[in-house]
Each structure stands twice: as C-alpha cells, then as structure tokens.
Amino acid sequence: MTHDHDLVLRPTEAQTAAALAAPPGRTGGDLVVETLRSLGATTVFGLPGQHALGLFDAVGRSDLRLVTLRVENNAGFAADAYGRVTGEAAPLLLSTGPGALTALPALAEAAAASAPVLAISSQVPVAGLGGGRRGHLHELRDQAASFRDVVKSVHAARTLSQIPSVIAEAWESALTAPHGPVWVEIPEDVLRSETIVPPVTGMDATPHQLAPRPELTAVAAHWLSRASRPVIIAGGGVVRADASGKLRQLAERLNAPVVTTFGGKGAFPWTHPLSLQSWLEDRHMTDFLEDADVLLVVGSGLGELSSNYHTFFPTGRVVQIEADLGKLESNHPALGIHADARLALQALLETVTERQDDHAPERVRMVLEDVAARLADQDLALEQSLLASIRSALPPRSPSFWDMTILSYWAWSAFDAKHPNTMHSAQGAGGLGYAFPAALGACVAEPGTPVLAVSGDGGAMYSLAELATARQHDLDVTWLIVDDGGYGILREYMTDAFEGRTTGTELTRPDFVALAESFGVPATTTTPDSLTADLRKALATPGPSVLVLPATLRMFAPTHL
Incomplete structure (x- = not known):
C-alpha cells in the first residue's frame, strides 16, 4: 500500500545531468537568482x-x-506598483542597515495596499549577527525587528542550503491572500560564498487558497436574498483578487x-445604474450606507477613509x-467571513436567489444628485x-498613480478609473513621494502602455532623483506636477484647525x-485650459515627460452631522 506522504519526486535524467x-x-x-527564476x-x-554586491553580481550574470x-x-514603490499591476511577487533587492531602513515607508504602503513585494536584503556576515560585536558598517542589533511589524512575514537564510x-x-507568503510584502535577509558572506548546491530547478511556491466556510456564506446569502435595502461596499481586496x-x-x-472604497477604485463600473461611485467622504453617502438593512463589505476593513473618518x-x-x-x-460587528474575495463572491453567487428591486437605480440616482448639488454650492x-x-x-486602460495631494484626494471620490487595477494611490499608508x-x-x-503620475510640488520633491531612472530606462511615463x-x-488642514495659522507648509521649490x-526629460508648463491637449500629447509621445500645472486647489467640504 502506498501513502501520499511516501511519494517523492524522482529527478529526470536531464535534471540529474544538470x-x-x-x-x-x-x-x-x-x-x-536561480530560485527567483525558477x-x-x-x-x-x-x-x-x-553587503549586497554578491547578490547584484549574480543578477548581472x-x-x-x-x-x-x-x-x-522609491525602488520599493516601483516594486509595489509592479506587484499590483501584474499580480506577481515583485523582488526588491536591498543592502544592509540604512539602505534597508530607507525602504520601510514603501513596504508600509505595500502592506496597507496588499501589494506582493519580496524584499531581499543583505545582512552583515554571520559572525557579526547579534549586533555590536564586530562593529560592521551598516550593522543593526536586530535588523529584522525593524521590519517585523511592517511586513507580512519575515524570513532568514543563514546558510547556502537554506x-x-x-x-x-517568502514567495508563497507574499502571494497568499491577503497579498503583502515579505522580508528575507541573507548575510553578506553567505551571498558571496561558493556553493556545491546544484542549480535550482522546479521550485514550487503555490499560494494557499483561502476559501470561505460554507455555513457562513449560507447565512450571508440568506440575509442578502431577503434584504429590503442591501448595499455593497467594495474595497481593494476585490481588485487584488481579480474579482x-x-x-x-x-x-x-x-x-x-x-460603492467602491478609494483602494477599490474601478472594482465596479462607474456609470452602472447601481454604481454609487466612490463618494465615501460625503455625508449623503454615509447616511445611505447606514440605512442599508444588509451591508455586504467585500475586501475592506472599513478603516478611517472608508468609514468617513469613523x-x-x-x-x-x-x-x-x-x-x-x-x-x-x-471596526464594526459583523458576520465575518475570512476568505479571498473572489472565492467568497463565487460562493455567494452559487447560493443567493435573485432579488427584484425596481427602485434601486432610482435610489442610487437620488443620492448622487444630492452629492452633485452639494458640490455645486461650493x-x-x-x-x-x-x-x-x-x-x-x-487612455482607458492606462494606469494612473496619485500622490498625497489635493487633486488626488479629489480623485479618490470623483475620478472614474474606467477599469479595475488601473488607479492606484498612496492612501493605504499615506506616505509622500x-x-x-x-x-x-x-x-x-x-511596456508600451503610457502611464500617468500625479503629484503636488511637495510630494514631487521626494522623487526628483527618479527622473534619471525614467530617462535611463526610457520609460513611458508622464508626470503631472500640480x-x-x-x-x-x-x-488647508492647518488653516481650518488653527485659526488660519500655518507652519512649515510653504516651500521653496525648483523650476x-x-x-x-x-535630465533630458521633455517638460512644459500647462494651464487648466490647455491641460487636456498637453496631456494627450505627452502621453502619446514615447519616453518620459513632465507637465507642471501652477494651481492652488481646494478640497470639497462634506456635510457633517
């Protein structure tokens, strides 16, 4: 009798020869490198x-x-976006100490947005681990501790065979729902040492499936099918799960x-008769959601921004x-279903009964009209x-990336993303740049798809060095700086909160x-009247470009209780 746990994979002749x-x-x-490729x-x-030169030498070969x-x-932000767009784990190679720590804000954003980033950092030589004993350059007493509270999981290899x-x-962890950044560190001497370990082939790191418990989806389907005023809040988990x-x-x-959260932009068609769009910072919308007799929240924790600041x-x-x-x-008592959004929605689709409601589109239209009327008064x-x-x-399929700036705050609520996974912002952790x-x-x-970035002048100062990257790699990016x-x-926050006083908000900036x-990047100053034409031209021109829009914008004022 053969048991599954007795089965082993026998190497092929080709694998043995290699x-x-x-x-x-x-x-x-x-x-x-071989493991990543495999x-x-x-x-x-x-x-x-x-400390990472042994790793980069291998990459170069x-x-x-x-x-x-x-x-x-910035490398962390780039890996974050690559992971979001492709759904693949994006390797991020870092050095020890200051180089590693500099990536912390980017990894915090990846964690908040569930972006699969595989950060691989070097470490001081094995003999120096523990901190303070050898006085190595870049040495930290416990480097992994700096990341453990930020990333999804921490991993360490201390020998070649590991x-x-x-x-x-780590790869499997990054791609198991919820996706997220993971941390791997390997000492410098291990990266540089010669190995007798054969070339790596046939690695398997299949992510775990996070399926819902059927008794939970049965209750949820029963409630939704019999609801009088059901409403759905769709978050970033819907986008990440391709659901x-x-x-x-x-x-x-x-x-x-x-209604889609700011992280869930594009998860539901903007102009659909059932679409409440993304006006979560509007009290009319908050009242509408509170009135639901059954509220289905998919892929959102209903945090600060998704709950109209609680x-x-x-x-x-x-x-x-x-x-x-x-x-x-x-944040709220609920029937909690711990599951991947795609699998849970499929389970509900197999269980709910069709519900007739001719008034739902009219209720949607009325609340959107209330929102529009509020904006018209401002x-x-x-x-x-x-x-x-x-x-x-x-272009409808072009990705856009938005910094923490007033126009981005507007875009969270008012911008039609057209398609899922095409609009991304830093609203998860809220870091500039x-x-x-x-x-x-x-x-x-x-490659070949024009991409838009939108920043304010303050946030742009965090990223100016990457104009060299855009030029070096000849990337098709247009950067709009307001x-x-x-x-x-x-x-604006300080003006409202401190009787008109502001401190530290005014900036000297470059031309x-x-x-x-x-940097060899074409650039021009645009105006509100010429923005459409200038932006179309820049997006249609291969390679990087910059548009600067001098403008002072205001946030809308939501109604309050």
Missing part, C-alpha cells in the same frame, strides 16, 4: 550596497531584468447598489468578507474640470521644467 554538471564559481547570490520572476528592483532606482524607498527554501517560503466580474454579477443578481455607524446587519484576519470586525469648478481633463486625455516611482514600476510591468508652492493639503530638461 546538477552534476553545475558550473564552478556559483555563489549564494546565484542560488537567490519561481517565475523576470524583473527585480533595487540598488546595490556593500543572469537574464533577470534589473531596474535600478536612485533611492531605496536559500532556495527560504525564498520559496470585479463576480462583484458585478452578484450586485446585478441582488439589485444591490455598490463617522459611519451601520444600523442593519453587516457581512464582511476579508482575507486579512485582523481586519474582521475590527465653487469647485476648477478642481472638477481638472479631473475631467485628465480623464479625457488618459509614491506616485512617480510607482508609475515607473507600472511602466516596467506594461505646483501650489507648498504642502497644499496640510496648509521643475528646467530641472526635468536637465
């Missing part, structure tokens, strides 16, 4: 440092595409209105589908026209056009 004929001089760095990686991001940026944090399994384990089609099927079967208090039953166990019922034509100009110029380096990562992921002479959103041109 293992015995391994070329001399292979190192731990080669094991990293797992399907084609591209890596990062920049070298002293391989067929992996190396995309080097100028700052580790490298393939450790990287495969937009199933979301639409369920909404149409239930005749349930759908002013949202549902009065009916709540069903929450969430792959991140820590987010289940973390003299915000400039802000709305700028978004309309961008939408008109940007995300848009431009992330857009570069998307350019690498989708220049209002400072940190515009902070200026962005001249600066971009000094």
Whole structure:
C-alpha cells in the first residue's frame, strides 16, 4: 500500500545531468537568482550596497531584468506598483542597515495596499549577527525587528542550503491572500560564498487558497436574498483578487447598489445604474450606507477613509468578507467571513436567489444628485474640470498613480478609473513621494502602455532623483506636477484647525521644467485650459515627460452631522 506522504519526486535524467554538471564559481547570490527564476520572476528592483554586491553580481550574470532606482524607498514603490499591476511577487533587492531602513515607508504602503513585494536584503556576515560585536558598517542589533511589524512575514537564510527554501517560503507568503510584502535577509558572506548546491530547478511556491466556510456564506446569502435595502461596499481586496466580474454579477443578481472604497477604485463600473461611485467622504453617502438593512463589505476593513473618518455607524446587519484576519470586525460587528474575495463572491453567487428591486437605480440616482448639488454650492469648478481633463486625455486602460495631494484626494471620490487595477494611490499608508516611482514600476510591468503620475510640488520633491531612472530606462511615463508652492493639503488642514495659522507648509521649490530638461526629460508648463491637449500629447509621445500645472486647489467640504 502506498501513502501520499511516501511519494517523492524522482529527478529526470536531464535534471540529474544538470546538477552534476553545475558550473564552478556559483555563489549564494546565484542560488537567490536561480530560485527567483525558477519561481517565475523576470524583473527585480533595487540598488546595490556593500553587503549586497554578491547578490547584484549574480543578477548581472543572469537574464533577470534589473531596474535600478536612485533611492531605496522609491525602488520599493516601483516594486509595489509592479506587484499590483501584474499580480506577481515583485523582488526588491536591498543592502544592509540604512539602505534597508530607507525602504520601510514603501513596504508600509505595500502592506496597507496588499501589494506582493519580496524584499531581499543583505545582512552583515554571520559572525557579526547579534549586533555590536564586530562593529560592521551598516550593522543593526536586530535588523529584522525593524521590519517585523511592517511586513507580512519575515524570513532568514543563514546558510547556502537554506536559500532556495527560504525564498520559496517568502514567495508563497507574499502571494497568499491577503497579498503583502515579505522580508528575507541573507548575510553578506553567505551571498558571496561558493556553493556545491546544484542549480535550482522546479521550485514550487503555490499560494494557499483561502476559501470561505460554507455555513457562513449560507447565512450571508440568506440575509442578502431577503434584504429590503442591501448595499455593497467594495474595497481593494476585490481588485487584488481579480474579482470585479463576480462583484458585478452578484450586485446585478441582488439589485444591490455598490460603492467602491478609494483602494477599490474601478472594482465596479462607474456609470452602472447601481454604481454609487466612490463618494465615501460625503455625508449623503454615509447616511445611505447606514440605512442599508444588509451591508455586504467585500475586501475592506472599513478603516478611517472608508468609514468617513469613523463617522459611519451601520444600523442593519453587516457581512464582511476579508482575507486579512485582523481586519474582521475590527471596526464594526459583523458576520465575518475570512476568505479571498473572489472565492467568497463565487460562493455567494452559487447560493443567493435573485432579488427584484425596481427602485434601486432610482435610489442610487437620488443620492448622487444630492452629492452633485452639494458640490455645486461650493465653487469647485476648477478642481472638477481638472479631473475631467485628465480623464479625457488618459487612455482607458492606462494606469494612473496619485500622490498625497489635493487633486488626488479629489480623485479618490470623483475620478472614474474606467477599469479595475488601473488607479492606484498612496492612501493605504499615506506616505509622500509614491506616485512617480510607482508609475515607473507600472511602466516596467506594461511596456508600451503610457502611464500617468500625479503629484503636488511637495510630494514631487521626494522623487526628483527618479527622473534619471525614467530617462535611463526610457520609460513611458508622464508626470503631472500640480505646483501650489507648498504642502497644499496640510496648509488647508492647518488653516481650518488653527485659526488660519500655518507652519512649515510653504516651500521653496525648483523650476521643475528646467530641472526635468536637465535630465533630458521633455517638460512644459500647462494651464487648466490647455491641460487636456498637453496631456494627450505627452502621453502619446514615447519616453518620459513632465507637465507642471501652477494651481492652488481646494478640497470639497462634506456635510457633517
């Protein structure tokens, strides 16, 4: 009798021959590269440092595409975008100490947005581990501790033989729902040492399936099928799980209105009769959601931004589908279903009964009219026209990346993403400098597709060095910089909160056009009237370009309780 656990995979003759004929001089760095290639990686991001040179040498001798940026944090943002756009784990290669720590904000954003980033960092030599004993350059007492509270999982290889399994384990973690960044560190001497481990082939790191429990989806389906006023909140988990089609099927079967969170932009068609769009910072929308007798929340933890700054208090039953166990019922009591959004929506589709409701589209239309009427009373034509100009110029399938700036705050609520997984912002963790380096990562992921980045002048200053990256790799990115002479959103917050006083919000900035041109990147100053034409021209021209829009924008004021 043969048991499954007794079965082993026998090497083929070709695998045996390759293992015995391994070329001399292979190192731990080669094991990293071979494992990544065996797992399907084609591209890596990062920049070298002293302890990581053995790894970069191996990359340089391989067929992996190396995309080097100028700052580790920006390399992390680029890897984040590559992971979001492709759905693959994006390798991010870092050095020890300061180089590794500089990537922390990017990894925090990847964690908040569930972007699969595989960060691989060097470490001081094995004899120096523990901190303070050898006085190595870049030494930290416990480097992994700096990342453990940020990333999804932490992994370490301390010997050559451990490298393939450790990287495969991390890869699997990054791509198991909820996706997220993971951390691997390998000492410098291990990366440089020659190895007798045969070339790595046939690595398997299949992500675990996170299926819903059937008794939970049965109860949820029963509630939804019999609801009088069901509503769906669709979050970023729908986009990450590639579940937009199933979301639409369920909404149409239930005749349930759908609002998308800022991280879930594009998960539901903007102009669909059941679409509430993304007006989550509007009190009219909050009231509408609170009135639902059954609220289905898919792929969202209903955090600060998704709950109108925690002013949202549902009065009916709540069903929450969430792959991140820590987010289940973390803000509101609910029937929590710990599952991948795609699998859970499929289970509901197989269980719910069709629900007739001829009034649902009319209820949607009325609340959107209330939102529009509120905006019409606030003299915000400039802000709305700028978004309309961008939408008109940007091809429907082109990805856009938005920094933490006033126009981006508008876009969260008011911009039609057209398609899922095409609009991305830093609203997960809220760090500045995300848009431009992330857009570069998307350019690498989708060569030949024009990509847009939108920043304020304050956020742009975090990313200026990457103009050199855009030029070096000739990436098809257009960078729109809205220049209002400072940190515009902070200026507005402080003005409102401190009787008109602002501190530290006004900035001296460069001539962005001249600066971009000094990198060999075409640049021009645009106006609200010429933005559509200038943006279309820039997006249609291969290679990088910069548009600078001098404008002072205002946020809309939502109604309050």
